[in-house]
Amino acid sequence: MSTPTRDDAAALDAADPLAAFRERFVIHDDPVAYLDGNSLGRPPRATVERIHHLLDVEWATQLIRSWEAGWMDLPEQVGDRLGAAVLGAAPGQTVIADSTTVNLFKVLHAAAGLSPGRRELVIDEANFPTDRYIVEAVASSLGLVVRWIPATETAEAGVTAEILAPRLGPGTAAVVLSQVDYRTGYLADLPGLTALIHAAGAVSVWDLCHSAGAVPIDLDRAGVDFAVGCSYKYLNAGPGAPAFIYVAERHLGALAQPIPGWCSAADIFAMAPVYERAAGIRAMLSGTPNVIGIVAVDEGVNLVAEAGIDAIRAKSVALTTMADRLARDVLGLSGWTVASPGEPTVRGGHVTVRGPGAASVTARLAERGVIVDFRHPDMIRLGLSPLTTTYGEVWTAVHALADVVVGP
Amino acid sequence: MSTPTRDDAAALDAADPLAAFRERFVIHDDPVAYLDGNSLGRPPRATVERIHHLLDVEWATQLIRSWEAGWMDLPEQVGDRLGAAVLGAAPGQTVIADSTTVNLFKVLHAAAGLSPGRRELVIDEANFPTDRYIVEAVASSLGLVVRWIPATETAEAGVTAEILAPRLGPGTAAVVLSQVDYRTGYLADLPGLTALIHAAGAVSVWDLCHSAGAVPIDLDRAGVDFAVGCSYKYLNAGPGAPAFIYVAERHLGALAQPIPGWCSAADIFAMAPVYERAAGIRAMLSGTPNVIGIVAVDEGVNLVAEAGIDAIRAKSVALTTMADRLARDVLGLSGWTVASPGEPTVRGGHVTVRGPGAASVTARLAERGVIVDFRHPDMIRLGLSPLTTTYGEVWTAVHALADVVVGP
Numbered sequence: 001m002s003t004p005t006r007d008d009a010a011a012l013d014a015a016d017p018l019a020a021f022r023e024r025f026v027i028h029d030d031p032v033a034y035l036d037g038n039s040l041g042r043p044p045r046a047t048v049e050r051i052h053h054l055l056d057v058e059w060a061t062q063l064i065r066s067w068e069a070g071w072m073d074l075p076e077q078v079g080d081r082l083g084a085a086v087l088g089a090a091p092g093q094t095v096i097a098d099s100t101t102v103n104l105f106k107v108l109h110a111a112a113g114l115s116p117g118r119r120e121l122v123i124d125e126a127n128f129p130t131d132r133y134i135v136e137a138v139a140s141s142l143g144l145v146v147r148w149i150p151a152t153e154t155a156e157a158g159v160t161a162e163i164l165a166p167r168l169g170p171g172t173a174a175v176v177l178s179q180v181d182y183r184t185g186y187l188a189d190l191p192g193l194t195a196l197i198h199a200a201g202a203v204s205v206w207d208l209c210h211s212a213g214a215v216p217i218d219l220d221r222a223g224v225d226f227a228v229g230c231s232y233k234y235l236n237a238g239p240g241a242p243a244f245i246y247v248a249e250r251h252l253g254a255l256a257q258p259i260p261g262w263c264s265a266a267d268i269f270a271m272a273p274v275y276e277r278a279a280g281i282r283a284m285l286s287g288t289p290n291v292i293g294i295v296a297v298d299e300g301v302n303l304v305a306e307a308g309i310d311a312i313r314a315k316s317v318a319l320t321t322m323a324d325r326l327a328r329d330v331l332g333l334s335g336w337t338v339a340s341p342g343e344p345t346v347r348g349g350h351v352t353v354r355g356p357g358a359a360s361v362t363a364r365l366a367e368r369g370v371i372v373d374f375r376h377p378d379m380i381r382l383g384l385s386p387l388t389t390t391y392g393e394v395w396t397a398v399h400a401l402a403d404v405v406v407g408p
Numbered sequence: 409m410s411t412p413t414r415d416d417a418a419a420l421d422a423a424d425p426l427a428a429f430r431e432r433f434v435i436h437d438d439p440v441a442y443l444d445g446n447s448l449g450r451p452p453r454a455t456v457e458r459i460h461h462l463l464d465v466e467w468a469t470q471l472i473r474s475w476e477a478g479w480m481d482l483p484e485q486v487g488d489r490l491g492a493a494v495l496g497a498a499p500g501q502t503v504i505a506d507s508t509t510v511n512l513f514k515v516l517h518a519a520a521g522l523s524p525g526r527r528e529l530v531i532d533e534a535n536f537p538t539d540r541y542i543v544e545a546v547a548s549s550l551g552l553v554v555r556w557i558p559a560t561e562t563a564e565a566g567v568t569a570e571i572l573a574p575r576l577g578p579g580t581a582a583v584v585l586s587q588v589d590y591r592t593g594y595l596a597d598l599p600g601l602t603a604l605i606h607a608a609g610a611v612s613v614w615d616l617c618h619s620a621g622a623v624p625i626d627l628d629r630a631g632v633d634f635a636v637g638c639s640y641k642y643l644n645a646g647p648g649a650p651a652f653i654y655v656a657e658r659h660l661g662a663l664a665q666p667i668p669g670w671c672s673a674a675d676i677f678a679m680a681p682v683y684e685r686a687a688g689i690r691a692m693l694s695g696t697p698n699v700i701g702i703v704a705v706d707e708g709v710n711l712v713a714e715a716g717i718d719a720i721r722a723k724s725v726a727l728t729t730m731a732d733r734l735a736r737d738v739l740g741l742s743g744w745t746v747a748s749p750g751e752p753t754v755r756g757g758h759v760t761v762r763g764p765g766a767a768s769v770t771a772r773l774a775e776r777g778v779i780v781d782f783r784h785p786d787m788i789r790l791g792l793s794p795l796t797t798t799y800g801e802v803w804t805a806v807h808a809l810a811d812v813v814v815g816p
Contacts, residue, residue: 099695
């Protein structure tokens with residue numbers, strides 16, 4: 001394959017079966033290239049309309065009546081839709097709630113509660129801060145030990161079976177892994193690692209923040225135990241929109257949920273003197289659902305469902321392949337390298353390059369209307385969001401990057 | 409004082425110094441009386457415009473750049489505004505985050521962490537479910553004991569010093585109280601009870617859900633240790649909008665926060681290998697802030713600040729006094745009674761009546777366009793929201809109630 005030209009990019013855009021989806025989002029001419037949909041996706045037009053409707057009709061005219069008329073069911077209802085379209089989860093196992101941080105705290109307590117005799121939590125040092133902080137906090141709270149997978153071991157190819165296996169044993173309670181590494185973009189073998197974790201008698205907790213909506217996920221088939229993730233990246237639900245929780249049906253019967261609130265009680269409006277946990281996934285709720293946020297998740301999920309996750313993944317692979325190829329070719333002698341895997345089967349939805357002065361390079365690109373994502377200390381993530389990112393944007397962004405770091 | 413007539417109500421509305429604020433909200437002709445602003449306040453026009461701007465400009469055009477341009481500072485910034493206008497809190501002690509449930513979980517851990525030798529948490533049985541459930545959960549998690557104040561003792565006059573004092577001692581770690589009882593509307597003596605709690609060497613945790621925005625609060629002057637509350641009642645921030653946390657400055661130095669996330673780390677974007685807590689109130693954050701929700705809190709707070717909490721309280725007292733008087737007079741022989749205190753100095757922003765068939769009465773009132781709030785098993789709350797509720801609505805609602813339960 002030769003280095004893609006601007007004409008190649010234009011031809012790919014012209015032939016893109018998902019091209020029409022771009023019209024479903026609010027997109028302006030500036031920035032000229034937005035490669036940060038893996039941090040904050042663009043606003044879907046349907047979301048803007050839905051929120052207007054929520055404000056003008058559901059809130060302003062129906063007022064409190066809207067809770068009974070539908071709002072109260074949204075966490076589970078949209079959870080089921082997300083489960084079907086994005087997670088490979090049958091109904092009754094997914095709920096929209098809180099933030100990824102809070103949700104990870106809840107499911108990790110629930111996970112550790114399943115096997116009180118096992119005293120170890122496993123996580124990789126390269127995992128996202130929230131994941132590491134929560135693992136440490138829960139371990140400290142429950143008197144468990146954290147077994148760290150050193151970052152040096154995962155730098156080459158992420159968390160593999162060979163790396164994980166020696167950390168598992170009869171003392172392992174739970175393993176927390178991200179399906180896609182937030183920095184390098186490594187795509188972990190979710191089914192294979194889950195099977196390995198189960199073989200050790202432990203439970204799996206997957207963070208899907210960087211994979212939900214970009215990569216096909218089949219939690220039920222893989223037998224995943226618990227999962228969490230956010231909605232504002234590839235699901236395009238907006239800044240700080242609520243996150244999701246997946247709990248495999250087999251664990252719903254005996255769930256240790258550390259933050260019981262009025263919305264996780266069996267009969268919400270009984271306001272009973274003694275707490276009785278809701279049956280099913282609603283037990284993972286805590287306080288009052290964030291309605292505006294949940295409807296935004298709903299609209300984001302609808303778009304993924306309509307496009308189909310396989311078509312999204314196909315375009316994602318094409319976009320990342322182009323970004324990877326361009327970066328390797330045009331950044332050649334600049335001191336910049338590609339930190340993401342070259343093989344698309346082990347790569348998620350973004351391509352990360354690293355080099356000197358990455359922070360100031362990011363700022364200089366922004367001045368040209370090219371938005372990329374700096375990660376401390378030397379990385380730039382090129383986030384490629386299949387429903388909105390064009391091949392032309394990839395071409396423009398990587399060439400702008402080359403201009404800045406190599407010179408024209 | 410004679411029973412207020414419809415003309416009296418009209419005269420009070422005509423002379424209401426806050427009357428103009430009603431124009432600042434989106435209000436339709438149906439329902440004819442909305443007495444449920446203590447469950448869900450009405451939408452301020454400024455909130456609708458602000459959310460449009462957020463969607464159309466900040467999200468759609470600025471995209472990820474908005475985080476640095478201001479979104480990241482919103483939790484503390486709006487927290488400070490809420491502190492100043494509503495809580496009597498100097499800057500740096502209030503943050504907008506999560507739900508009341510999650511926030512209570514956090515502050516109760518922090519509160520218990522201040523005095524590891526003390527093993528008791530005190531709460532009243534009549535407190536809101538979330539408060540009771542969280543107290544039990546935290547006690548169970550930390551190996552503490554819950555000392556319950558029986559509901560029979562607080563039925564007459566809420567939690568008083570006489571009732572609380574015998575529950576306090578050298579073993580008391582923290583006391584969780586609601587400033588306004590969600591069912592009866594009793595307004596607790598926040599400064600007095602806080603002083604009593606301190607005299608026992610314990611820390612105070614106040615739930616302000618039913619008082620914030622309706623009752624003057626002076627947390628700093630009272631020396632309150634921790635407080636939480638929601639924003640969707642008298643602060644009118646919309647369904648499931650985020651809650652707030654107040655931590656007195658003297659406790660910010662050594663804060664045990666059980667749900668540390670990337671947003672409570674000292675340097676958010678360093679994504680450091682070792683968790684270092686943020687200095688100050690930001691340490692109480694966990695995950696990504698809910699931006700749409702926080703700007704809605706901001707606009708709700710702005711309206712309270714503009715009206716002034718003293719003017720709001722004055723109208724609140726006048727509204728509840730009218731509701732109380734009307735209910736006592738026109739429900740006389742119906743078997744219905746007023747459950748709220750008759751004395752306004754110990755009454756919050758709602759008046760609760762109780763009687764047979766309260767659930768079906770609520771439904772029949774709704775058919776007439778009169779929205780009140782049923783509470784299991786036999787209560788109807790008349791929620792009076794000073795920025796939007798008219799005296800005419802109170803007159804209409806209580807007479808409709810009398811029509812339904814007594815007959816015309």
